[in-house]
Amino acid sequence: MAPEPRLIPLARAHLLREFPNLSNAQWRITSPFDRAYNCFAWAAGECQRRWEPGIDYWPRGVSVDLTMECFLQAFATLGYHPCESVSYEIGFQKVAIYSESFMGEELPTHMARQDLFGRGWLSKLGDLEDIRHRNLSDLDGDQYGRVTKILRRSVLKAVTLRTKALLIKSN
Amino acid sequence: MAESCITWDAENEWCPKSDEKRWLARYPSKAVPDGWVERKPITAHLDVFVREVPPPIERIFRDEADKWERETVHLSLTARKVLHPSYQAIMSMGPAVVPILLDDLRKTKRGWFWALKHLTQVDPVREEDRGNVDKMIDAWIGWGRKEGKLPSGS
Numbered sequence: 001m002a003p004e005p006r007l008i009p010l011a012r013a014h015l016l017r018e019f020p021n022l023s024n025a026q027w028r029i030t031s032p033f034d035r036a037y038n039c040f041a042w043a044a045g046e047c048q049r050r051w052e053p054g055i056d057y058w059p060r061g062v063s064v065d066l067t068m069e070c071f072l073q074a075f076a077t078l079g080y081h082p083c084e085s086v087s088y089e090i091g092f093q094k095v096a097i098y099s100e101s102f103m104g105e106e107l108p109t110h111m112a113r114q115d116l117f118g119r120g121w122l123s124k125l126g127d128l129e130d131i132r133h134r135n136l137s138d139l140d141g142d143q144y145g146r147v148t149k150i151l152r153r154s155v156l157k158a159v160t161l162r163t164k165a166l167l168i169k170s171n
Numbered sequence: 172m173a174e175s176c177i178t179w180d181a182e183n184e185w186c187p188k189s190d191e192k193r194w195l196a197r198y199p200s201k202a203v204p205d206g207w208v209e210r211k212p213i214t215a216h217l218d219v220f221v222r223e224v225p226p227p228i229e230r231i232f233r234d235e236a237d238k239w240e241r242e243t244v245h246l247s248l249t250a251r252k253v254l255h256p257s258y259q260a261i262m263s264m265g266p267a268v269v270p271i272l273l274d275d276l277r278k279t280k281r282g283w284f285w286a287l288k289h290l291t292q293v294d295p296v297r298e299e300d301r302g303n304v305d306k307m308i309d310a311w312i313g314w315g316r317k318e319g320k321l322p323s324g325s
Contacts, residue, residue: 018245049301057303109248
């Protein structure tokens, strides 16, 4: 049977088991269980398809390796560029890349998107629910590693790209 | 005895004294047939015989698939999920598991795309449908029907 939405207390208990840092954090579930999209798609602002190099959708012209460079290139197509600060900046949208070290390379494992009004971060947890969590460190640990890259784009750039995409689609 | 590859089930468990007619119908000589062994009875007045049978591939698949999902459903990266021992165990069943994967894919939408691609050496998903789970499933189910891996009416 296709998965059905879980009761929130059950979902919370499960997520607390997998992500122990959440036990001392402010967080809440913001969507039901859904396999239709994943964290990379959600960071890119999509919930109709999954993003992942080599398996799912991946921007055209970007290499399909599982490397940090490949993820940076993919998000550059959406106007994102690396920055230093995780803090909220008016007029900018930010995403964070979690990674873990694998044979000397940083392997991206998860992505989170900053709330447009700076009220924390939005994460899709695998096939499970979306959550809004206050700090990026709330998901640090064995499952996702830790945040090693922050990217940002201007909201103006986001609107321009979105309008352009809609125009191309309508033609 | 490796528990993971041996199973007991009701079909293969007999209590001759409590079900003597059935037992005698099948084994008139009353002798214990080859492949049957005596098991310590739960109650003293019963003789219980059991037969070792390998579990059907569907049951192994279901156990491994449920374990895989339980332990990786929160992970984001498919490339990490497929390295789980249960996913690898399913892959090691070879092409025989393809119909089961297709059936499970249709029912649960679990991520068997990677396994299917590697076991069949084909990828029926169109480039523009990549990432769209429903369209990817449709492509695989269509392929399965065309190749006779799924009953055409199912």
